[in-house]
Amino acid sequence: xxxxxxxxxxxxxxxxxxxxxxxxxxxxxxxxxxxxxxxxxxxxxxxxxxxxxxxxxxxxxxxxxxxxxxxxxxxxxxxxxxxxxxxxxxxxxxxxxxxxxxxxxxxxxxxxxxxxxxxxxxxxxxxxxxxxxxxxxxxxxxxxxxxxxxxxxxxxxxxxxxxxxxxxxxxxxxxxxxxxxxxxxxxxxxxxxxxxxxxxxxxxxxxxxxxxxxxxxxxxxxxxxxxxxxxxxxxxxxxxxxxxxxxxxxxxxxxxxxxxxxxxxxxxxxxxxxxxxxxxxxxxxxxxxxxxxxxxxxxxxxxxxxxxxxx
Ligand code: GLY
Numbered sequence: 001x002x003x004x005x006x007x008x009x010x011x012x013x014x015x016x017x018x019x020x021x022x023x024x025x026x027x028x029x030x031x032x033x034x035x036x037x038x039x040x041x042x043x044x045x046x047x048x049x050x051x052x053x054x055x056x057x058x059x060x061x062x063x064x065x066x067x068x069x070x071x072x073x074x075x076x077x078x079x080x081x082x083x084x085x086x087x088x089x090x091x092x093x094x095x096x097x098x099x100x101x102x103x104x105x106x107x108x109x110x111x112x113x114x115x116x117x118x119x120x121x122x123x124x125x126x127x128x129x130x131x132x133x134x135x136x137x138x139x140x141x142x143x144x145x146x147x148x149x150x151x152x153x154x155x156x157x158x159x160x161x162x163x164x165x166x167x168x169x170x171x172x173x174x175x176x177x178x179x180x181x182x183x184x185x186x187x188x189x190x191x192x193x194x195x196x197x198x199x200x201x202x203x204x205x206x207x208x209x210x211x212x213x214x215x216x217x218x219x220x221x222x223x224x225x226x227x228x229x230x231x232x233x234x235x236x237x238x239x240x241x242x243x244x245x246x247x248x249x250x251x252x253x254x255x256x257x258x259x260x261x262x263x264x265x266x267x268x269x270x271x272x273x274x275x276x277x278x279x280x281x282x283x284x285x286x287x288x289x290x291x292x293x294x295x296x297x298x299x300x301x302x303x304x305x306x307x308x309x310x311x
Contacts, residue, residue: 081119152194
């Protein structure tokens, strides 16, 4: 058994590990592990307390994948519910669909009996106001101080804070039966255009799991992973016989084909192969990931391998 996560997943490791230790499934473990991260108000990249979009609305994305049968569920731009991962899980379990977005996702969460609430915390609102104040000239606002509708597209470019586009939480688990599952949850790019989806709810982009080969999950600039199909690429490279780190290296090299300047190539990933080997990789130095495996009393941190995106 093994559970791995991006470093901000540390607060969820105990919940996920408890499921695995009790003989539970990898799918249950990654959902259970994700929920404490979504409830953590100090994590401004996920769930409650996440940074809002350009208009100050918190919009959440999440996906979950069962590598045993390639079943998946996802939600995008979900407003007002703090556990998008559990809504995604129920999309997987109850609907003949994979992805619900916006009002449809909120409708389904309400139908499930989940409680609606305001997810914008005071610190997140303060950061949003300060972030926009420093970046948007007065002509973007009407007399009430609101950003004018016809200015939203231009405002999105100006308001982007490169330090706040990439946060997300990843979990991948392998249970005692050898099944693999993965979960990804995020509030996405801070001050994004309303309705923007990143890679996290897109199966194959930010999340992919297949018992036969392994799994990968991304944090970083979501648009890159969407364009390159990054998480699925890792699994396909595993299928082609690459070792785990080499599979990640090839998927990062594919990002080089996007032709972006290096400062925009921001990508991190955790990955697991079917033998239980794991790694964390990133385009940025100094990053870590967490894991817990059989025989370990507590999770441990490991450094991520720094990979380039040169073609
Ligand atoms: N990787 C998270 C996002 O781009 O929304």
